[in-house]
Amino acid sequence: MRFIRRQFRRIRQDILAIPGRAIALIFFTVLCLIPLVISAPYILKILIFMNIFVIYAASWDVLGGFTGQFCMGQGALFGIAAYTAAILNLKADLPAWASIPCGAVMSVFAGMLIAIPSLRLRGIYFSLVSLAFPIILIGVVFGFSGLTGGEMGLSGVQIIARNPVVLYFITLATMIFCLLAMLKLTSATNKIFRLGIVLLAIQEDEISARCVGVNTIGYKLLAFGISAFFSGLAGGLYVHVLRIAGPSTLELMFSFNPIIWTAFGGMGSIAGSAVGVYVLYPVMELLRFIPKFRMLIFTGIIIAVILCMPEGVVHWVRDKLELSCPRCKLINTFLRQQCRACGAPLHITVKQHQEQVQEHAAL
């Protein structure tokens, strides 16, 4: 009984009291309830792909947003897992629940291979090198067309579930689980794994991090591995939903997509990638009604939004909705005048502060 009460209190104080988290909770509840209202297979299919791409975009964010290493070749990791899952499923008759994790593990191995030459470089040079790997892989795909199907790709991969509602819930559950895992892994306040805070340190100043004795290369590799694992998971799911593994996953735009989504939603917060996908992907689908101007309007929207909020949507909204208490650093709703824990005034001006100090001195 006490446990339940404690959990309720936790929800009320740690989630509902913080606007960003409350919105996320409401949003995911709505996502869970959507199949009750909508049963059109087409819309469900779009939602399923959105769920998968959220994992993909968030996996880019682990490396790009938290560590500051912009990987422009995320498509390579996604594609390797997609091809591995498809080949295992078609040639070795592995069921989906086995081939998807195998694909993810393969993607981690490939990620380590990619990391050896590329993580020696930093910043933009890492980005440019990582761009090479999807292109190399295209060469491999065309070179071993017996195994990979060449330009046509591999078709007839087993689908996870025939019923779109079941498929939707499977992808939704995987997505929520992956997002929570990535949030926990990269959280800077996590006491068990120090990963989040170290990644932040690397992003801020890698040399200083090295000077205080952090094995930055090891941590970057770890971040890259995590990123590769989750993109691999997304790749495996994608192949088992779409039923085709083709070279389109290795194209330039496919690697740029997670960057577009995450930079739009806000980097350095896993929520940003979710916002990016859930806003931009439906916009893209809606614009199908005007196919000629589709991409043009899409890019126009992106540019307009990012010029207003260069940090990304999530950070902008959060700045508007949340106030950090100047005394105890607890996050408050923007409507409050006083901190909900310590009662300190939230909107204090310099003049008021000086008056308070003088009063204090007079006492």
Next chain:
Amino acid sequence: MFSIILIKGAMIGAVYASLAVGFSLVFGVAKIINLAHTAFFMLAAYAVYVLVMIYHWPILASMGVLLIGISALAILIYLLFLDRIREHEGAVLLVTVALAVAFQEILLLAFESTYRAVDPFMRGTAELLGVIVPKQELLIFGVTVLCLLATLLFLHKTRLGLSLRVTAQDRETANLMGINVKWVCLVSVVMAVALAAVAGAVVSPTLTVEPYMWSHPLVMMFAAVILGGLGSLKGSFIGAFILGYTEVLVVFLFPAGSFIKGSVAMLIMVVILLVRPEGLFGVVFEEERL
């Protein structure tokens, strides 16, 4: 056979070099990763198609017009979009990708996705090293190399060039020394775009002009910049030639060469990085070594 490869490689290398030098100039001075750089290359090719093939303007006049037009477009884009978000790396990536796609879509709307061809500026052939070479290819090589030399001379012999190099080395100090950093950034952007536009204009007769032609040069340009080394214009130049020759060799020697030319070039870049992480001519400061 050998001399064909020599000449073709030099031509392609020169084109990549003018793209790569421009890109590393903008990155060095303005700290902008411009993914839309080759979109300007594509725009120049289309401008040549429209002015020369449709309106039958003389070539020199249309070159002048397209250079002014594309430079003006670059200034507009820089001042409207890039200048205010320069501090946010992710936003810059996003906006430049979006711009490149927007150009692609505008061209798709205007010209549809059919392949276009431009007549060569100079007809006829010349004999060089025992090979018959179209004069157009010699023109491409000559014009791009001349432009690159002019860029180098500008950077090393004029005061404005000096202030560009200084800003690339240390932005804050340059600002303190009275250099107008914003103006210098603008100059670097215009120079880079002009280089790309000249390359795109002269090379257009040998390429198929289509709205997706920006992505392959973009990748090769990145590879050239990385291969040549961090922040070294000479490195970008030589890296571009290495990649140009690789591409030509692969196309000539392998049966399905044009499918895998990109992959082989990238593979060479990765191998060189394994041996020399800072690139061929990169300078590694002691504090930056990891």
